[in-house]
Amino acid sequence: MSRSLARIGAALAAGLLALTAAAGPAASAPDPAPDQAQTPTAADHRVLAFYQTIYETGSDGVRRYVDPKPLLGSVTDVNVGAIHLNADASLTVNDIPADHAELGVMWDDLATMQDQGVTVSAFLGGAAPGTYRYLREDFDRFYPVLRDFLRTYGLDGVDLDIEETFSLADTVHLIDALRADFGPDFIVTLTPVATDMAGRTSFSGGFSYAELERQAGDRIDWYNTQFYCGWGDLRTTTVYDQILANGFTPDRVVAGTVTNPGNCSGYVDWPTFDATVGSLVAAHPDFGGVFGWEYFNSVGYDGGGRASWFSHVRDVVGGR
Numbered sequence: 001m002s003r004s005l006a007r008i009g010a011a012l013a014a015g016l017l018a019l020t021a022a023a024g025p026a027a028s029a030p031d032p033a034p035d036q037a038q039t040p041t042a043a044d045h046r047v048l049a050f051y052q053t054i055y056e057t058g059s060d061g062v063r064r065y066v067d068p069k070p071l072l073g074s075v076t077d078v079n080v081g082a083i084h085l086n087a088d089a090s091l092t093v094n095d096i097p098a099d100h101a102e103l104g105v106m107w108d109d110l111a112t113m114q115d116q117g118v119t120v121s122a123f124l125g126g127a128a129p130g131t132y133r134y135l136r137e138d139f140d141r142f143y144p145v146l147r148d149f150l151r152t153y154g155l156d157g158v159d160l161d162i163e164e165t166f167s168l169a170d171t172v173h174l175i176d177a178l179r180a181d182f183g184p185d186f187i188v189t190l191t192p193v194a195t196d197m198a199g200r201t202s203f204s205g206g207f208s209y210a211e212l213e214r215q216a217g218d219r220i221d222w223y224n225t226q227f228y229c230g231w232g233d234l235r236t237t238t239v240y241d242q243i244l245a246n247g248f249t250p251d252r253v254v255a256g257t258v259t260n261p262g263n264c265s266g267y268v269d270w271p272t273f274d275a276t277v278g279s280l281v282a283a284h285p286d287f288g289g290v291f292g293w294e295y296f297n298s299v300g301y302d303g304g305g306r307a308s309w310f311s312h313v314r315d316v317v318g319g320r
Helices: 003-023 101-115 131-137 139-152 168-182 209-219 238-245 270-283 307-317
Strands: 046-051 055-057 063-065 077-085 091-093 119-125 157-161 187-190 222-226 253-258 289-293
Touching: 046 253, 046 307, 077 101, 077 131, 077 139, 077 157, 091 139, 101 119, 119 131, 119 139, 119 187, 131 139, 131 168, 139 168, 157 168, 168 187, 168 209, 187 209, 238 253, 253 270, 270 307, 289 307
Parallel strands: 046 077, 046 289, 077 119, 119 157, 157 187, 187 222, 222 253, 253 289
Antiparallel strands: 055 063, 077 091
């Protein structure tokens, strides 16, 4: 059955799931994509796109949909969002209700990509505050909203982008709830800043990520690590090396960079990127891979379109 049909069936079943929730966590989970191995091999470096801007306004003032399907053949994973929990216990995708008609084409396109082996996860939180505060203050009210959303849209995983206060205990609690509801094949990742992973700062929640790895690493698939916005960059391997020195192995660390200098500080040009990432791939056969934030305004490689940013990264890392 296609992902599109599965998603429709999941929506119809949502009411039944709610009725059975009292009996305990659901044992079923969305069908895993074929490349959900927790530890990549030498040829399995991830190429991940953050897909946040779903509609863009051109210089002509016309608002147009940003089609993710050109990424097929280049990426292993897409993280869609930002997903926000709101004070009234509603859930939005970039301030739009998830079931809004204008997002229908996006859900269909992402389902098509899932059918072709791309893992699609929701990224939760980000720079806009509130989501993790609500989970911290009233987990029993807000967590089911997230859980039901993930089920309804047949997502393969969730990426926890914590950029507000959220303790180590809160984080482990959330991870354990996701594992109980979705099982071991569901993808659970986090997106801390690189200097947090190196043990030098505590921006992404306020806790030690090395300690999180010790306590819950067996329930976390990998870390999408932000090497930008002043929290490290990919001009050299220095900060990545510091992360490894802090106890992480290369397969656990996907190195993230901005795809456009307008997105944040830390953008690196192609020759620099190629040299840094090429050296990481050569030094670490189990290197976790690269993510780009974000897709819609990516500076293409050699004059190509935005998807060529990711196809070039695939060539550099030797992706799946």
